[in-house]
Amino acid sequence: MSAGTMTAEQAAKALAERAEEVALCLDFDGTLSPMVDDPEAARPLHGVVELLGPLASRFAAVAIISGRPAAYLAEHLAAPGVRYLGLYGLQEIHDGEIQVDRRLEAARPTVEAAAQALRESDAVRESGAWLEDKEYAVAVHTRRVPNYEEWTDRIDRTAREIADRFGLELIPGKLVWELRPPVRGDKGDAVRRVVAESGARVVVVVGDDLGDLPAFAALTELAAEGHPVLRVAVRSEEAPAELLDAADLVVEGPEEVLEFLRRLAA
Known part of the structure; x- marks a missing residue:
């Protein structure tokens, strides 16, 4: 219909x-x-x-x-x-x-390592972006970052670099970048x-x-x-x-x- x-x-x-x-x-x-x-x-x-x-x-x-x-x-x-x-x-x-999904469970250590890399990155630390621990994924939020538009490109580059480094998939959304295992x-x-x-x-x-x-x-x-x-x-x-x-x-x-x-x- x-x-x-x-x-x-x-x-x-x-x-x-x-x-x-x-x-x-x-x-x-x-x-x-x-x-x-x-x-x-x-x-x-x-x-x-x-x-x-x-x-x-x-x-x-x-x-x-x-x-x-x-x-x-x-x-x-x-x-x-x-x-x-x-x-x-x-x-x-x-x-x-x-x-x-069992494939997610197997990827948890990788997600945790990527979350730590994000936490230590200059873009996340300096912007004050918030990391959401989803247990089987990690998300970077900029909704509550002052002047978030100024940080968008830098955080996007950082999230993509870390996703590539750890073999994770990057899912962008509204003021959020989610890194998760490439599980279909x-x-x-x-x-x-x-x-x-x-x-x-x-x-x-x-x-x-x-x-x-x-x-x-x-x-x-x-x-x-x-x-x-x-x-x-x-x-x-x-x-x-x-x-x-x-x-x-x-x-x-x-x-x-x-x-x-x-x-x-x-």
């Missing part, structure tokens, strides 16, 4: 009528949570968590798919029936236990897994960043296979143009995502 000229209200109504066939895949930062200077302070918009359980009870699947660790997602978005796919789907919680797995793979395991016929992805582009691409492939799909981009000052261009529907910030979820639950 490509939205085309359909409004968010019309799209939500059409989806709600087929709820038992729909897989709803949601990003976290910038989608369910407003962007904040301190990534550790990110929390879902008030009212989001209360909707997730009722949606999961009616829809084929409700999945939170994020670069965040699965435990973080489960802690801050706790609701019955919801799936939590962390690290772009390479980590998931099943029956209260975290399951991790992105949001597109995660979306396909949710669809296959839930038996969903209709697939919705809601996201706001470069990491959501593979999920949008997966929906294009699923549409070619006969699945009705809806790509929802969340607009902000930092939302990448290519994501907005690829979307079937654009909403304005997490507030409109919340309203969209309310309409789905109505």
Whole structure:
């Protein structure tokens, strides 16, 4: 069900009528949570968590798919029936236990060494950039760095050099550079897994960043296979143009995502 000229209200109504066939895949930062200077302070918009359980009870699947660790997602978005796919789907919680791709576990010492190299780099020390330990990945954040624009090129070069040195993959985002093992797995793979395991016929992805582009691409492939799909981009000052261009529907910030979820639950 490509939205085309359909409004968010019309799209939500059409989806709600087929709820038992729909897989709803949601990003976290910038989608369910407003962007904040301190990534550790990110929390879902008030009212989001209360909707997730009722949606999961009616829809084929409700999945939170994020670069965040699965435990973080489960802690801050706790609701019955919801799936939590962390690290772009390479980590998931099943029956209260975290399951991790074994290739990630093997790469932990390398990630720790790269994190130490970043910590000791001039660019990170002098800028005051914050390092986020994701256990199986490390991310450099500049959102709370004064005059962060002045540091962007230098931190980008540093992150790329260290990623190359340790054989890690660099995933850039909005004011963040994530270094992680080159283990195949992105949001597109995660979306396909949710669809296959839930038996969903209709697939919705809601996201706001470069990491959501593979999920949008997966929906294009699923549409070619006969699945009705809806790509929802969340607009902000930092939302990448290519994501907005690829979307079937654009909403304005997490507030409109919340309203969209309310309409789905109505």
